[in-house]
Amino acid sequence: MTGGSSAGAWARGAATYLAAVLFLLPIVWMAATSLRPPIEYISPSISLWPSSATLEHYRALMADDVAGKALNSIIVALGATSLSLAAGFPAAYALVRLRFPARLDMAFLVFVLLVKLTPPISLAIPLYQVLRALSLLDTLMGLIIVYQVYTLPFAIWMLLGFVRDVPVEYEEAALVDGASLARRLVYIVVPVMIPGIIATAVFVMILSWNEFAYALLFIQSPSKFTLPTFIATLITEDETFWGKLSAIGFLASLPILLLVGFVQKGLTRGFGGGLK
Amino acid sequence: MHQRSKALALLLLLPALALFAALTLYPLGRVLALSLFVTDYGFEGATFTGLGNYVELFSHRFFRIATWNTIVFAVLATASEVGIGLTLALLVNGRIPGRRFVIPVIIMPYVLSTMVVTAIWRAWFHYDFGFLNNVLRAAQVPPVEWLFNPDIAMLSLVIVDAWQTAPLTFIILLAGLQVIPREVYEAAEVDGAGPVRIFRSITLPLLAPYLFLAALLRSVDAFKIFDKVFALTGGGPGQATETLSMYVYRLGFKFFDVGLASAASIIMVVVAGVLAAFYAARLLRGSS
Incomplete structure (x- = not known):
């Protein structure tokens, strides 16, 4: 116009x-x-x-061990992202490049989408019981595992598009030279896909960094709180803790606000999901 | 690309399959089974009740209120977010100085954690010292009970949700506007069509698939809403903003009525599944 x-x-x-x-x-x-x-x-x-x-609010946060909570958030975000990439990349590659019997690949993709759209709270009761049975309740490891409910469908859908962008000819040339699948993945597919893998990792990390519901339900010890659960305790504890709340809100948001240009590129590329 | 072994394909899919089986298939089966029992935790000492929990749910006044609230929230949030997103996209889809900086600024609320968002807005909604009421008082307008008036609390929730997620619909619709070829507009202008006519006969029809996608995506998410309700209103005042997710949380994790909470969970999964089917159909048609 x-x-x-x-x-x-x-x-x-x-x-x-x-x-x-x-x-x-x-x-x-x-x-x-x-x-x-x-x-x-x-x-x-x-x-x-x-x-x-x-700076009194920032000093008060230090006294509350905000660094420990931030470390928990970092551990969970890095752990959940690594697991999602490790399981999601081979799956995305297979779904794009390999042939499945009886359109199993399509069925799998639809299933992944259903998981992505399922309300997390509806899985909370059995997941609580599973975590408890495995002694993973109230552990960061348990949180990393249950976050896959959100992050794995997201990672698979996002990686699909990036695998499709890798020219098949590159791989075919290597195949003619007798390169095994593992060699082709390591020397051709992954290097070409690096920007896509980083983009996926950033989205998945933000997703885990911001997650609240499962962190609330499956972590009880304050020493294992992530930043969102810590913020939630401050929100409900006192009505007008605004200085401290703003300080921690600002600290928790700073790393992701710096990535906003990156998020913009990812969102315009394909909205197979959206973050939430 | 040709491939000899189908076993290899399944092998590559295996880690993801295993995670999904453990984290969604098994839990879904378990929650479905639990929904048929009266129980406060697992199957030990549980009494089989068949569809009793479902029957009880529908006679539960709080379940009906939560269902109604969820529908009201989803409709209001989706409508306002698509409306705001469309307005912003139409504004930004022109030649504007500093456009490169405007877009990331508008996206910012979308990347924030819902808890951070809630912390800000709880302060803004505060009756005595909140920013919004301070502005109203400065303008000689009577202050509003944003979170404590049962008729207004739902709207406050929608305002916060719209601030946080209208950026997503904005980006989707902006992408949609940008693929409409400029020549189409130029041809229409040559034919003497005015801006309103161009919007109705060209922009809207060509944007329809994107509007549909944005609305679907937002309504599925709005249907799930939990964090914001939990920290902003706690479902109150009274039951004014209690949504289905909040209801399941309370039943399962506060009152330990696991059977009933499981039945409510299954109903949510079914509704989400229907919405998801529309979405899947749309997405798969688009990608093939």
């Missing part, structure tokens, strides 16, 4: 920037509130910027 008159173009630009500001405002508020002394946010003021900045 050409946008018509210059007045029209101006109005469109203004409306776009207004929308962007509205979407950004709560995040700016959070960053500012993390530096604001309590006396300032328990007030009728609508100013966003603190008039006397303080």
